Amino acid sequence: MKAPLKELAEAAGLLLEWENSDGEPCQLSEQAQRNLLEVLGYSTASESAIEEGLQRLKRLHAPASPAEWPPLLTADCDTPITLPSPLPPGTAFTLQLEQGGSKQGYLDDNGAVPSVTEIGYHQLQIADTELTLAVAPHQCYSLSDASGETTPRLWGLAAQLYALRRPGDGGIGDTLALEQCVLHAAEQGADALAISPTHAMFSADPERYSPYSPSTRLFYNVLYSAAETLLGDASVHDAQARNGLQAELRRLEADDYLDWPEASRAKLSWLRYLYDDFMVREDDEAQALHREMQAFRRAGGALLENHCRFEALQREFGPGDWREWPAELRDPASPKLAHFAETRSDEIGFHAFLQWITAEGLSRAQRVARESGMAIGLIADLAVGADAGGSQTWSRPTDMLEGVSIGAPPDLFNAHGQDWGLAAFSPDGLKRSGFRSFIDMLRSAFAHAGGVRIDHILGLLRLWLIPRGASPTEGGYLQYPLDDMLRLVALESWRHRGIVIGEDLGTVAPGFRERLTARGILGMQVLWFEQDEAHNFLAASDWNPHAMATSSTHDLPTVAGWWAGRDIEWRSRLGLLKETQSAESEQLARRKERAKLATTLGLLGVKPTTETLEAADIPASQVLDACARHLAATPAPLLLLPVEDALGLEEQANLPNTVDEHPNWRRRWASDANDLLTSDEVRQRLVALTRARKATSSSKPSRSALFGKSTHE
Structure with missing residues (x-):
């Protein structure tokens, strides 16, 4: 019989034994188990506390009744679907298909939902309960699907987006320069252009510019916007001239090295002038663009609104961690936050405008890529985590883990391990929310691309997590719901017609690469x-x-x-x-x-x-x-x-x-x-x-x- 602490650690998803990069067996110490369990929200102060944690996990992973089921189940098409808790064979159900129409049926002799052939997010109604059934294809959209070739031998280029140049870029590569690069790559025969991450950063804190430590992976880096493509060269030049920045922009543009803080401040400054001018324009062209922007905001919903509010809040309170803000502003749903949004509606609108022109620019670059003959086009890069002090953790804190950061255990190259300072998803939080943040993140990555590269894809299986203030050597592996996440990757891959590449360099768990191959992930x-x-x-x-x-x-x-x-x-x-x-x-x-x-x-x-x-x-x-x-x-x-x-x-x-x-x-x-x-x-x-x-x-x-x-x- 296992000790209660070890049983709780395993039930919570902690990996108690593993092999290091040298193939040597390692074990998670009892103290590390306690530290990580506390961070995960499970007290180990007493035997009764441990037992309470075990019961919570049992209800989450083996619910007693349909009323306790999670809001979303994943399944493979053409495969019977096991329910979270057993129901009698022959129980009636209705499946409302995402594509329209419905199916009625009965659970089979094993109490499973008979296989569903249609992929998509369907609504399953059974036993007075309704939940989403995400039915995935067995494999991701492939290079063969994209190219029409049995044995594709495609090639492309990989570019750092910020490194691209064009006249008038103000010192930062942007989506218009990306368009130009795409065109010339296609002329040379390339079928793809992989680009560095385009995740949203911190407009009020331009010193934080590593593309792999973003504020959120749900939106885009507005510094990559090229407003000319929507509002025209004349409007942009006028905004820059009125702001008195033309000489400064020319200087930044000529530099061999990108000065992120200075280039960011300059670009956001003239973009504010451009936004103010745009919002008061009443000509037919501007009014049509106003309607497009409003449609973009409506489609973005609360998710976009919260990111824009975060940007406005950070401008108000200055660079730093949102956890240091007044308590009533740390909650996106608080009445004080709603009042702030009312009084800062123009500032919030400005950030929505920036997201709109950036998304439009990325979409246009992908459209140019496909129209130029590329089979794939852009390949987006999806970072493994987000900055703990950023928009993603503020807007959806229950989907993220508080008090730990992602890193790596000691290995041949880093004897003391690594702490990357990134926030990780909460496996339990994802299940409770129907994987909403994971799905939204995938959709953001695929939205304007023909493929996605998932950085450190081993993170879909396990992540090395380090309690705040601890050494990387005091961390441990937390396991993630790999099957669910791979199904969702495959489903979103097909919905967006995008290939998937998994960065699997270095030491990975035995059999992991085979799992990726089986799912059609390169x-x-x-x-x-x-x-x-x-x-x-x-x-x-x-x-x-x-x-x-x-x-x-x-x-x-x-x-x-x-x-x-x-x-x-x-x-x-x-x-x-x-x-x-x-x-x-x-x-x-x-x-x-x-x-x-x-x-x-x-x-x-x-x-x-x-x-x-x-x-x-x-x-x-x-x-x-x-x-x-x-x-x-x-x-x-x-x-x-x-x-x-x-x-x-x-x-x-x-x-x-x-x-x-x-x-x-x-x-x-x-x-x-x-x-x-x-x-x-x-x-x-x-x-x-x-x-x-x-x-x-x-x-x-x-x-x-x-x-x-x-x-x-």
Whole structure:
């Protein structure tokens, strides 16, 4: 018989045993169990408190009657549906289908709802209870569905949105520059453009600009807006001139590095002038746009209203954590908050206006991508969590966990673990709310894209959570309802006709990648990690046919940077090398690694004898071309080449374990988006990549007809 504490910990979803990155068994200490249970809302102060917690969990996970059922159940199509608690076989039910119409039936001999073929969010009425039944396809919308090819061999680029340039952007890449980049990528044969996260940040606190630490994943970063596309160049230029910012904007635009605080303040300043002018315009064009904006606000409902209120509140009270605001303003439903909204209606309207023009810009970029011939178009990036002091935790606190942050346990690269400072979903809160925040988050990500990359997709299975104030070593794994979440991902994928990529790099739980593959979710494989046990780089034919292939990521060296040893220079300069490492030892190891990579890429001839290479021995441009050919030859159904590797740049977007020491998320590319891919070297590289990919693809009828027309064209 298990000890009550251990029983409660397991029932609450804590993982008591696991293997670390070295394959060694680990156990969650009793003290860590108590600390995490307290944060999850289960007292361990006495045996009676523990028993009370067990009974609460029993009612949640095994309700005694339909009256206690959760508001939403997930199910697979064509599979009998087990109910949360047993009802007699033959019990009558009615299913109101999302597409219209209804079905009547009876529970089968096992007390299950007979299989449902129609995917969607249906309403199940049974035993005086009504709940939502989310019926999912067995797999996500696939690359074959998108391309019509049996064995797709598509390719695309991966871009940091803020790094794009265009004349008049004011120092920040925006959706108009994104349009231009999409057009030129499509001309080169690309079927996709993966972009950095576009989640909403903090308008009143522009010092917080990491795209992976957003205020909310339910809305968008308004600094990426391009108001010109809706209101015209003349209106924008007039607002900037009246604000006296034209010289400042030109200076910011010319910088090699994005100054987020200054560029943010300048852009929001002239956007306020633009908004004020727009709201008093009475011409027919403006009135039509007013109606569109109001329709956008109505569609956004309370969720959008609350985010805009949060932005207004933070401007009122200044940067900082909303948990430090007056108590009556910490609750979005409080009467004091309603009064605040009445008195600040114009400020709230301004933030709704910003969300509208940003969403319209992203939608327009995706439309341009598809009209230009891309099979996929934009691939959005979904961060693993949100800032604990942001809009998402304020607006829906019961869906999030308070008092813990997401991180990582100790491993080979971080002996003390990592604390990312991000808020996590509450598994119990998600179930009680019918997974509303998870579904809304997916819809926001898919809304203006042809695909979504889910960062740290292992988080759908488990997250390493650290109590506030504790060391990462004192954290533990909390398990999540993986089956429910994967079904919802598949359902939203089909509703939006969007592919799904799961970032599964590093150590994952046994069998997890197989679960993703079974659901039609692509994994990720990165050139630097595709090595055998002897640390030789894998031949192209040995790569995984069920994962996306790429040369690098935003957190890793570019090809040219790796070849030059630039990443080693940075880590040495900033003191990021381990005690057992030195710049000299790392550069020596890199010389050996260069030879191994060159061997795999066929740059050393048929029978290579060289065991070390200097960076100057082979020009980086040749290495880049060979890497592109190598990636193109893999069986990966999708190849994403970072723009940095298309251009041959040495610097990476982000250097992990740094904040201000390295210009993370600030580097901008030298050329405008219209000229980014036009050099002879880049064009030849991409043309060769297109030919290599298209040579191995084949056609087939699309599966799309199975589920009817998309609800989000």
